[in-house]
Amino acid sequence: MRIRSRRRRYPSIDRLSGACAADIRRLERTRFWPEATAEAFWHWAALAHGPLRRIAGSFTATRCGIPECGCDPGYFRDHLEEVLHALSKKSARELRTLVWALDARILARAKTIRADAPDVVWWPDQL
Template sequence: MPRRRPGHIRAALPRRPRNGDTKAVVDGLSQRALSEITRLEHTWNHLQPGDVTRAVRVWGAYVKLPVRRLWLDHESGDVHWYCCEDPLEARALLEIVLHAMSPRSARELRVVVGRYDAMWNTRAPSLPADGR
């Protein structure tokens, strides 16, 4: 009975992701922009795979917080982001990536980030003196 070659057996198996084989996933971006982000993450030595996706997620989650919390964080200076990810550093990283991308892909990412920036830049309602 003829045996099957190992290459044919391996070809039929599902592909396992390798270490560092993560893909950028940002809603609202084309495949071209996502592949450019992935290329930047793999070629720049200060970026890890998934950093841009994580930065978009962190910035978006932070600007969706209640205005009162954002205002109190700012006023008290009591921002403890050392245990978690810093949203302002995430936004700075996004700005650096926007300048490094091609104009067409940067425009797409700027639309996504611009939605969150619009939430951040909305005028805060006046708060009572005790901050509640």
């Protein structure tokens, strides 16, 4: 009998230590689902590095109300924020550095989005 290994749908988050990745996997087993954080990070990075029309345009204007479908980019940032609050301080600090870098890129590219500070929740009303 041949056992097929399950291929990851989303790439793992680069530049995280092994301890932080293990903390995230442990958290996903208890509170979320496998690869939930990698999926949210991938979508948030795609928004940060993708076309500007995704940040401010018709993409954000039509939301179906189902968070998991992907048409509401704030859902993925909400998930990342929830993970940041659930992780240990050290692991959260590691992941927060990467997430805040993406936040800064989104805010720099979209001139119409206002945010007072990186730790202020700005994505639900602005995206």
